[in-house]
Amino acid sequence: MQSQPILRLRQVVKKFGNFTALHGVDLEIEEGEFFTIVGPSGSGKSTMIRLLVGMDELSEGEIWLRDKRIDQTPANLRPTCMVFQSLALFPHMSVGQNIEFPLKLRGAAPADRKARALELLDLLRLPQSYYQKRISECSGGEKQRVALARALAFDPEILFFDEPLSALDYRLRKTLEKELKSLHARTGKTFVYITHSLEEAMVMSDRIAIMREGRFEQISVADEIYGRPVSRFVAEFMGEVNLFDVEGTASDGLHGKGIEIHVNGDTRDFGISLEKGVTGTLMVRPEYVRFLTSSATADFIVRGILRAEYALGSRIQYEVETSAGQTLTVEKLREDRFCGNEGSAVILGFDAENVHLIRGT
Amino acid sequence: MNPSRSTRIALYVYGIATIFFLYVPLLSVGFASVSKARYLSFPIKRYSTKWYGDALQSETVRDLLVTSLKVAVIVTVISMVVAFFGALAFARYNWRYRTLFQKLILLPIFFPQTVLGLALLMWFNSVGIIPTWKTAIVAHLVWIAPIATLIVAIRAYSFDPALEEAARDMGASTMTILREITLPLLMPGIISAGLFAFLLSWGNFPLSLFTTGADSTLPEWLYAKMVSGYSPLVPTLGVMSVVGSFLLILLAFSLNWLIRSVRESRSAEN
Numbered sequence A: 001m002q003s004q005p006i007l008r009l010r011q012v013v014k015k016f017g018n019f020t021a022l023h024g025v026d027l028e029i030e031e032g033e034f035f036t037i038v039g040p041s042g043s044g045k046s047t048m049i050r051l052l053v054g055m056d057e058l059s060e061g062e063i064w065l066r067d068k069r070i071d072q073t074p075a076n077l078r079p080t081c082m083v084f085q086s087l088a089l090f091p092h093m094s095v096g097q098n099i100e101f102p103l104k105l106r107g108a109a110p111a112d113r114k115a116r117a118l119e120l121l122d123l124l125r126l127p128q129s130y131y132q133k134r135i136s137e138c139s140g141g142e143k144q145r146v147a148l149a150r151a152l153a154f155d156p157e158i159l160f161f162d163e164p165l166s167a168l169d170y171r172l173r174k175t176l177e178k179e180l181k182s183l184h185a186r187t188g189k190t191f192v193y194i195t196h197s198l199e200e201a202m203v204m205s206d207r208i209a210i211m212r213e214g215r216f217e218q219i220s221v222a223d224e225i226y227g228r229p230v231s232r233f234v235a236e237f238m239g240e241v242n243l244f245d246v247e248g249t250a251s252d253g254l255h256g257k258g259i260e261i262h263v264n265g266d267t268r269d270f271g272i273s274l275e276k277g278v279t280g281t282l283m284v285r286p287e288y289v290r291f292l293t294s295s296a297t298a299d300f301i302v303r304g305i306l307r308a309e310y311a312l313g314s315r316i317q318y319e320v321e322t323s324a325g326q327t328l329t330v331e332k333l334r335e336d337r338f339c340g341n342e343g344s345a346v347i348l349g350f351d352a353e354n355v356h357l358i359r360g361t
Numbered sequence B: 001m002n003p004s005r006s007t008r009i010a011l012y013v014y015g016i017a018t019i020f021f022l023y024v025p026l027l028s029v030g031f032a033s034v035s036k037a038r039y040l041s042f043p044i045k046r047y048s049t050k051w052y053g054d055a056l057q058s059e060t061v062r063d064l065l066v067t068s069l070k071v072a073v074i075v076t077v078i079s080m081v082v083a084f085f086g087a088l089a090f091a092r093y094n095w096r097y098r099t100l101f102q103k104l105i106l107l108p109i110f111f112p113q114t115v116l117g118l119a120l121l122m123w124f125n126s127v128g129i130i131p132t133w134k135t136a137i138v139a140h141l142v143w144i145a146p147i148a149t150l151i152v153a154i155r156a157y158s159f160d161p162a163l164e165e166a167a168r169d170m171g172a173s174t175m176t177i178l179r180e181i182t183l184p185l186l187m188p189g190i191i192s193a194g195l196f197a198f199l200l201s202w203g204n205f206p207l208s209l210f211t212t213g214a215d216s217t218l219p220e221w222l223y224a225k226m227v228s229g230y231s232p233l234v235p236t237l238g239v240m241s242v243v244g245s246f247l248l249i250l251l252a253f254s255l256n257w258l259i260r261s262v263r264e265s266r267s268a269e270n
Helices: A045-053 A095-105 A110-123 A128-132 A140-153 A170-187 A198-204 A222-227 A232-237 B005-033 B050-057 B059-092 B098-104 B113-126 B133-157 B161-169 B174-202 B206-211 B218-227 B233-269
Strands: A007-016 A019-029 A034-038 A060-065 A080-083 A158-162 A190-195 A207-212 A215-220 A242-248 A254-256 A279-284 A300-311 A315-322 A327-333 A345-350 A356-359
Touching: A007 A045, A019 A045, A019 A060, A019 A215, A034 A045, A034 A198, A045 A080, A045 A158, A045 A190, A080 A140, A080 B161, A095 A110, A095 A128, A095 A140, A110 A128, A110 A140, A110 A170, A140 A170, A170 A198, A190 A198, A198 A222, A207 A222, A207 A232, A215 A222, A215 A232, A232 A242, A232 A279, A232 A356, A254 A279, A300 A327, B005 B233, B050 B233, B059 B098, B059 B133, B059 B174, B059 B218, B059 B233, B113 B133, B113 B206, B133 B174, B133 B206, B161 B174, B174 B233, B206 B218, B218 B233
Parallel strands: A034 A190, A034 A207, A080 A158, A158 A190
Antiparallel strands: A007 A019, A007 A060, A207 A215, A242 A254, A242 A279, A279 A356, A300 A315, A300 A345, A315 A327
16 A cells, blocks of 8 residues: 655646746655755755745645645744755854754743753764854854754654755765764654755665756656666766767667667667667766777777876776767776776777666757 | 054054044043133143032033933934834845835935934924924934944844744744844844944934924033033033943943843753
8 A cells, every 4th residue: 555645746836927937846755755856056946945845835736745735834834844055043042942942932841842952962963061052163064963953853744954965065964964864764754855966865865856947857766867867967967977869770779870789689678779760868877888808899889089087086087089079988996997098099888788778869 | 464564554643543533632621621710721720520519419410411311212212123123124125115215214314414403393393393302302313213224234134034934934923033033133233223323312413403492402502501601511511421421332232241141041041
């Protein structure tokens, strides 16, 4: 039996004057899910979260929280809570007073409030002595944890996040991403997270929605979005990628400029065939591309010239210019480093099980 | 950063000029107030605190102080309230006539005070209001409330709107947000606005001259006595007025300090 989704959007439209920010969006989020909405700036993700929290009114459509329609309910009457991009910690209150704020609004007794605040400090791995601290005395990471504790004190049905990690440095962001994921597991709450960073989304989420120009382009688990994107936009948004324009041939095979196809067996078996005359995009991620020695073979072969090599830390990235004038990206682990001179001719190969075909262009 | 040689010289010149043009004249009033002579003359031959005693016993002086204080205190309180809401309209909320409001509010400040005072007097007369210290309050407010509003608005501009949104998101009503978030965060600005309002009203001469009618404030009396019938109480009252202002500044600082320590002790109790 499919359980009822905790949050359901039906044909949600948001217009600002003549500009339509959201074009009739549908969405279902499951109970206890870590759901991330990713998109470039201007894709409508911020508009989306403001509607979900209740800080803006939608133009058309419905938002349901379980079996209650909430789109006309103002933010202060919704049982959801958000961690803001700026964190919005109250500078005139101590850490403890910030965490207790939602409890105070509900008229909880001071002793109960304090007990809960100390519990939350423990949960967020902050020392209890922080209860007395001023917000200005906390570091960036500590402020994040205080903001989380305050949102959890509210005990929301859904916890929303509006890019709360975007202002932090790389290392701290990486640590907090993992902490958020573990916090999600420990609290069992539904998290809905907005970000422009694909890495952040991949590390933490159960499911990811890719937004583009006010619509969802694809909603799926991270592996699916990374390995089987529905469009060029998703493929390019989710990290480095190599794309080839291809066209179906009479025998249901593929033909592409500058790419030799030697698929062992029928391309249809791999789901990478097109009807005659139909165009598509063949995608392969850089880590699946091999440098071939003269004797080796592969399902797809591309010839080119090594143009550049970049050290990315644990991986090495190569740029290869193909005979068709296209630039391809190849990535190898440092231990599998390819030794070649810049300007030398190379042969690249990859296999049918690692490619994905996007129909249409 | 260490200032360059020329910057240092400029700073010295500036400091000396300040002392010379601001504090030395003030000191001369101070000396005059403790001179035993009935008329202003330097050097002072005999010193005495007689005029201070006289001033404290004089009924005229008491009336003057009471009138000035009444006007200044009421102007301060009203200015603080108006400035709080005015600053929200000025800096926080987007509404249709906001830019117009922002420009209009500056007008009274650019208006010469004498012209403003005259205009208000004529207006009071034409609507049949007899000028007293109460009409002076209105006149002071026309000029001072916009200044106070600007002072609070500066504070309101540096205010993250997400703070109010976060409070609302956690269930706070508009009134609660105002009481728990907006007001405490703007309070330092409101206190400085109050301080300015008091000092500007306390020392104001041109507006009072036109609009107090038969009543008289301290600056008005000082002027009147200089023009005709000099009183040795003039420098004495001048000094008392300055001392009053200083006491007020001290009060404002201790009030700020008090608010902070109350907040800290409250958070310690919880």
